[in-house]
Amino acid sequence: MDKRIRADVFRTRLQEAMSLKKVTRSALSRAANVDRSTIGQLLKNDYPRLPNxxxxxxxxxxxxxxxxxxLGLTNRPEAPGDIVAAAMSLSPAERTSADEQLLEWHREAEGYKVRHVPATLPDILKTERMLQWEYASFREKRLPEAFAAMQNQLQWLSSGVSDYEIALPLHEIEACAAGTAYYKGVSRDVRFEQLNFLANQCDQMFPRLRIFLFDAHRVFSAPVTVFGPNLAVVYVGQCYLAFREVERVKSLTNHFDWLVREAIVDARDVPFHIRSMMDQ
Incomplete structure (x- = not known):
């Protein structure tokens, strides 16, 4: 960049920052430990001046x-550390689906497609009795909160405000049907009620709701949710790792789309597949 052009950029951005922060020439000169006239010279437009x-x-x-x-080297005014903090942040994660942060992200995604890889069966499609089993070790008041939150999210999904795609490992359905792994100890009635509800919702809300089943022997994913084009969240247990930088969100979107392409059961066939597994 030519020195005169850079000096013009510097002067314009200096004036913009001073106006935004409501900082006078005198206040800025004191903060920078220079004479007021030095700041005045930098703000003059009759001759290109750049500071050391x-x-x-x-x-x-x-x-x-x-x-x-x-100096015109970037269009982001924030300090580098602030840019990183804005692009990636850690938020505490509650086990309950009534997590306020999670609900806020869903509201933020209204009008956009939500892509979701859950840690177990998707919370938004769990029955009250399945939640009772899951939250047995929590305080009793957490279950009503979790169930109410799930119902609200289901109504939000039914309203058609956003499309919802879920990529789920096939073994999660198999384990729920057989009562093994995570679902060991859950009664057959609760498990089959859950699977029936899941299959029915897939039937009733298609194509707003689409679930794809992938083989975890071939592809893998950590729990992740992509809330439209501007936010992607990875669940790591006690906290959420949230990304807002465009390229990172695109990368996680591409990751989800890869899971869908590699799915061994398409969304149209998931209800039939779930019911067939129950029959077996």
């Missing part, structure tokens, strides 16, 4: 912007 590295850094620090932005 020390002054540029001091001004950027005083205005809470990045030096790179002031």
């Amino acid at each position: 590295a020390q002054l540029a850094a001091d001004i950027a620090g005083a205005l809470s912007v990045s030096t790179d932005w002031l």
